[in-house]
Amino acid sequence: KLGMAYRKDDNFGEWYSEVVVNSEMIEYYDISGCYILRPWAMEIWELLKEFFDAEIKKLKLKPYYFPLFVTENVLQKEKDHIEGFAPEVAWVTKSGKSDLEAPIAIRPTSETVMYPYFSKWIRSHRDLPLRCNQWCNVVRWEFSNPTPFIRSREFLWQEGHTAFATKEEADQEVLQILELYRRIYEEFLAVPVSKGRKSEMEKFAGGLYTTSVEAFIPNTGRGIQGATSHCLGQNFAKMFDITFENEKGAREMVWQNSWAYTTRSIGVMVMTHGDDKGLVLPPRVAPIQVIVIPVPYKDADTTAIKEACESTVYNLNQSDIRADLDTRENYSPGWKYSHWEMKGVPLRIEIGPKDLANKQVRIVRRDNGSKVDIPVINLVEEVKALLDGIQENLLKTAKEKRDACIEVIKTWDDFTAALNNKRLILAAWCDEEEVEKDVKARTKGDLGAAKTLCTPFDQPELAEGTLCFASGKPAKKWSFWGRSY
């Protein structure tokens, strides 16, 4: 199937569903909210994992794998904060025809699975820091509109769970991990994000504070949480009795963090860069960075052309560039151009008789469609420069688009107007939870209510006497507000 039926700016939802299928990332599945991740998606996940895993190994994280299942009474251990999540928990109640004695939950997150064993493993300060990471799937039986990568009932993630003797160590790691999440989004996915702190209402209820990287989708005017890094304080240490004997022989509770990013990150990238020809991949996450296509003419030397394509791919691969060729005789060059554009391959190289004769190749950029003829001898350097240029251009363009959506507001009327204009709102407010609840109540509607997305670490100047846009009380901080996924 060639070409898109939907245009990104006309029908974003349909456009998105079409892109993820036509680019061969996703196959829809017969259970709502579940999707098949095909190689074009999994290879991106693996490239991100390769970077992140190497980085957390530098931070001394150790790989673990904990069971998928958790008993009811262990899951209920954090009853205070999970009561809001209870409807999302999926339960196994039978095996074959017979009922299980007690239902078993499928992990929606792994605190309750892991922490009883943290309690067992941590005895002395010498057992600290404990640094545990697992790559796995989790299940949350969500009911709001399922969307490939963005909101699914099963998704892949990494979840890091660490324990320290001091709050200072925990605070430091929270930010180290948040920086890695920023790098995942900005340096790999070319998606601009804002680092900040979640409000008391939006944070992980079981923790002390939550930091996050927040992205924004201009087409829908919705914010989207890219990844989270929580400091749990000693809350879970208390709940699960995770204590250690310090150097002086006194017993203390550990300070813990937990942090995650998920396959949602791939969906954010698709939404950010895709266009009406389909997917547009940032080179650093492109499974194929360069596709080489022979352009044979009726009486041309097709063998020579094919050999030129093969040596081009070989030379690029020798320089660690992910190149491949499409020599399928049953498809025309034109069909192949559209096919690989749909899949978002950053560079296409065309080799025809003229190119052969001139010892050059024609290179076409997916991001801006520009074409350039390059002498074969300069090929590798030129391709590397072009790939770097595309990576840079995608982030720069996305940043400009996101920044163009930011609107600073001071009054309630401007707030509601900006909301309806699909803006990313930056507003000073009094930081009172009641007021945040009130804004939610006053903006409820079929598009969803407005909420705080994060309080950016990078705070604009707060002029003396600035008043909260919602309550009129003295403003304490600037926060990003908007509707969200």
Ligand SMILES: O=C1CCCN[C@@H]1CCCn1cnc2cc(F)c(Cl)cc2c1=O
């Ligand atoms: O975000 C992270 C980073 C990685 C480890 N976990 C935390 C907190 C997860 C919050 N959360 C999120 N969703 C949940 C859904 C549920 F069904 C239940 Cl029972 C609990 C939760 C829940 O605690």
Ligand SMILES: [Mg+2]
């Ligand atoms: Mg949720």
